[in-house]
Amino acid sequence: MKLRLLGFFLLAGLTGRAADLPVLWAERVKTVVAVEYYTETETDRRPSVCYGTVIDHNGTIILPPVAVNTRVTPSQLKEFKVYLPGSSQSVPGVYLGQDSLTGWHFVRADKSLWPDLVPITTYAAKTAGEPALAQEVWGIGLRNKDEDFAPYLLASRVALIQSLPQRTAIALHEVAGPGLPVFNLAGEFVGLAASSFGQSFVQFTRTDRGGSPVILVNVEESSAFQLTSEVLPYLGRVPTNYFGRPLAWLGASGLQPVDPDVAKFLKLDGQSAVVVSEVLEGSPAEKAGMKARDVLLAVDKAPLPRLKPDHVVVGYLEREVARRNPGQTMSITVLRGETRLELPVVLGEEPRLTTEADRKYYDRIGLTAREFVYGDAVGLRVKTTNLTGVIAHFVKPNSPAAIAGLRTDDWIKEIDGVEVRTFADAARKLDEVEADQQRAELVLLVGRGNETALLHVKLK
Amino acid sequence: MLRFVVPALVLAGPARAAMSRGFNQLFDAVVRIDVREVAFEDGAKRLSASIGSGVIFSKDGLILTNAHVASPRAVELSVTLASLERVSAHLVGWDHWTDLAVLQIDLAEVKRRGLKFTHADFGNSDDLYVGETVYAVGTPFGLTRTATRGIISNNRRYFEDSHGVNGYETGAFNTWLQTDAAINPGNSGGPLVTEDGKVIGISSRGYLGANNLGFAIPVSTARRVADGLVRNGSITRSYVGLVPRALQDFENFYSLALNTGMLIDNVDRGSPADRAGLRGGDILLAINGQKVDGRFPEQLPPIQNQIASVPVGTSLKLTVKRGASVADYSVVTEKLESQVGEEWVLEKWGLSVRKVTRTFARDHQLDDANGVQVIGVQPGFPADVAGLSRGDIITKINREPIPDLATVQRTHAAYVAKPQPVLVEALRNREVSLYILKP
Structure with a gap:
């Protein structure tokens, strides 16, 4: 609360143009909404509230990446509701999916609300440019549901602008609710507030190798915002499916930045580089001849920029992949030993994701079985060409499965001594077990890390 | 003690x-x-x-x-x-x-x-x-x-x-x-x-x-x-890679008579037993025709010892039950190794290391036994300044692999004689990073 008061106080000391602010406020508050939805898990149903910005005249709203837990699959998201600031009335919303490049979740509000919404593009600056350091900026915060999402003013000054790798301004203090727009004193849109968690945890903290990160804790307001150059060009990326496919795939994993000492040793002046820890089996990178421990230097001949902190360059490279389409060629310069090589990689389509995998919950056993996908094989270091078994995606506490010692993410390889080849196999078998009330036991062979163990699930 | x-x-x-x-x-x-x-x-x-x-x-x-x-x-x-x-x-x-x-x-x-x-x-x-x-x-x-x-x-x-x-x-x-x-x-x-x-x-x-x-x-x-x-x-022992478990409670499931067989909970990846085709969930019935009884935990060490006691390189005939079928597998033993390798300290770098052993590599899913594990760094010394920390596995020094402790000792000795930057490649979790040890 103190910070907000301070915000008002600062504004009181602004120049003559501040007089326009009430007018600007009344118009711009129409660009924001609150969105509520339910997450249905195996055992409970939880509401979540997040904030969104309107991007077009068709009621399309973008939510920040952290608005939805990454472990949740879209089929578990229910009952989207869209609220105007200061209103206790909602209209239904439809979840459209997540864009892979920006990470935004897209929601479309019911038509009845469209007349009340104003797209943020309305207030895009006429001239391109970034806010200057020390410039005054302001934004909108929204109170909680019990206060009808009442809008309130936040204001601050730009303290720092960095490429993380997105152009990001960090203000002196909180300047808008996460996912909500930030304006200059002329009322021009200057950026979209990032979330305090998630991105900020990674980006706005110093993670020196071995050092402990500092965590920003205000989840309702943010003092960092991505500039319009990171927002306006991407508003057209409305996903046509939940997962934002097509997803470009390189298949080089465990990317680690080199620090300036290493760069100097490798005679890389004024640029950065990343080390590839693993080249995934069957991936475009593998097909292009990339090897584990190759040092990636440039994309389409453009050297990887030296960004601060060091690890930001990894995000830069990942975005270079994400902004392209499967089938496109990406030329990557690598350093192998002391030799430079140019590898033209034809990007592929990302294999089926965990969130896309089939899954089914068995209440009597206390287990959600999930299809074994490519990423599981990579995580377990097994051949990705032969995906068998299922993953224990959820184990209900104190259930027979939990008592037998089954843990989340265990790899179920055999059920009752019979090898599980596909998800359908497992589902058939588990359906049978679940339906048979006479059945007293179930034996699972599970893999955990590098080992296997036999678990005796007692159903009675 | x-x-x-x-x-x-x-x-x-x-x-x-x-x-x-x-x-x-x-x-x-x-x-x-x-x-x-x-x-x-x-x-x-x-x-x-x-x-x-x-x-x-x-x-x-x-x-x-x-x-x-x-x-x-x-x-x-x-x-x-x-x-x-x-x-x-x-x-x-x-x-x-x-x-x-x-x-x-x-x-x-x-x-x-x-x-x-x-x-x-x-x-x-x-x-x-x-x-x-x-x-x-x-x-x-x-x-x-x-x-x-x-x-x-x-x-x-x-x-x-x-x-x-x-x-x-x-x-x-x-x-x-x-x-x-x-x-x-x-x-x-x-x-x-x-x-x-x-x-x-x-x-x-x-x-x-x-x-x-x-x-x-x-x-x-x-x-x-x-x-x-x-x-x-x-003492030299033989190793095949079976992790045993008492069969107690599982006899019914496996349709076994009491006091018959030993449950194989896990087969170490890449071990002789793994290569021979054994897997977790198999039941070991006999070793070289001699019946095995691993019903209770205290019966496991003698069985393990029976395997360990044969000369390294011996071919053992393991009779194994899988589902309804019983088959013999021939497994050639390897020398048993500890997960803990030889240790040393590279004092000018402030770096304590332990040789990666075959067993350690297997347990940690490393490609091979190349490299040394960092078991400690001294604050303010080159290894610490470069960002290395306990648990990292150094896989290369100056682009050379590390088959033995002597390789690291030699590089360190060269550094002591003439200090100049050394390029270190290390694994943390499964990620490869480069570090410079500099004077």
Whole structure:
């Protein structure tokens, strides 16, 4: 609360143009909404509230990446509701999916609300440019549901602008609710507030190798915002499916930045580089001849920029992949030993994701079985060409499965001594077990890390 | 040196009346062992001192003690005889799997100084009954020559620990004698004896925070291991890669008669058993035609030992039940290795390392046994400044692989002679990073 008061106080000391602010406020508050939805898990149903910005005249709203837990699959998201600031009335919303490049979740509000919404593009600056350091900026915060999402003013000054790798301004203090727009004193849109968690945890903290990160804790307001150059060009990326496919795939994993000492040793002046820890089996990178421990230097001949902190360059490279389409060629310069090589990689389509995998919950056993996908094989270091078994995606506490010692993410390889080849196999078998009330036991062979163990699930 | 601190509630002194001649002879054969050993932790070489116990078991001054008392890290071993005279000793060999080590008193020194010692006799640990009176003799908390009394609480205790002996594996190949005779830190390596003074075990460990739950290695195991150590300096065992589990409760599921077979919980990836096609969930019915009974946990060590005892490279015929079918698999044994490799400190870098072993590589899903593991860094030294930390695995130095410790030692020596930046490639979790060690 103190910070907000301070915000008002600062504004009181602004120049003559501040007089326009009430007018600007009344118009711009129409660009924001609150969105509520339910997450249905195996055992409970939880509401979540997040904030969104309107991007077009068709009621399309973008939510920040952290608005939805990454472990949740879209089929578990229910009952989207869209609220105007200061209103206790909602209209239904439809979840459209997540864009892979920006990470935004897209929601479309019911038509009845469209007349009340104003797209943020309305207030895009006429001239391109970034806010200057020390410039005054302001934004909108929204109170909680019990206060009808009442809008309130936040204001601050730009303290720092960095490429993380997105152009990001960090203000002196909180300047808008996460996912909500930030304006200059002329009322021009200057950026979209990032979330305090998630991105900020990674980006706005110093993670020196071995050092402990500092965590920003205000989840309702943010003092960092991505500039319009990171927002306006991407508003057209409305996903046509939940997962934002097509997803470009390189298949080089465990990317680690080199620090300036290493760069100097490798005679890389004024640029950065990343080390590839693993080249995934069957991936475009593998097909292009990339090897584990190759040092990636440039994309389409453009050297990887030296960004601060060091690890930001990894995000830069990942975005270079994400902004392209499967089938496109990406030329990557690598350093192998002391030799430079140019590898033209034809990007592929990302294999089926965990969130896309089939899954089914068995209440009597206390287990959600999930299809074994490519990423599981990579995580377990097994051949990705032969995906068998299922993953224990959820184990209900104190259930027979939990008592037998089954843990989340265990790899179920055999059920009752019979090898599980596909998800359908497992589902058939588990359906049978679940339906048979006479059945007293179930034996699972599970893999955990590098080992296997036999678990005796007692159903009675 | 024991791995717990438990204040003993009952410190029964030696009951004079019960002391037979045999007991006196035994008492004179028990020694205190003072150890100075080197540790390579935190990027520096440090010496530490500890006290343990041992028992002389031969005329030529061979002493049995624990592997966690005397290891190859010991730089100075001195033995206090019954006469209270101190004499130096050297390590003949150690075996962490059974937590046993053999020392030998410096006989030349004994002769020069005109010292005398006596040796203890071995009893039979196989026919002990639960409830039989036993005595533990040793140096608890440095209290030289202390005897405590108790009974055999269990004569076949299963007790496996993957880091039990200073980080090394122990207990897979033997069962233990459990006793309520007070065993305290410092008792380690001392004998557990019957009333007539015959050695039936080597006191080794106890439960932290428990009352009088002490464990000793049975002398049947100790004699076998001591023989091997005296003969070869080490014990070589065979390995196939089976992780056993008691079959208890699973007989119905596998449609097995009681007391038949041993459950294979896991097959180490890349091990001989894995290559032969065995998998977790299989039932081992017989080894070379000899039936196996692994129904209860305490039956597992003898089975493991049966496999371990064949010469390395032996082809074993394993009869295995999988589902309804039974088949024979031929598995050629490899040499058993610890997950803990040789350690060293690269002092100018402030970097303590341990060689990656085949077993470590297998457990951690590394491609091969190349490299060294970082076990400590000294703050402010090049390794720390570069960002290396404990647990990292250094896989290359100046772009060269690291097949052995000598490779790292050579690079370090070159750096000491002429300091210039060194490029280090290391794995953290599974991610590869580069580091520069600079002067």
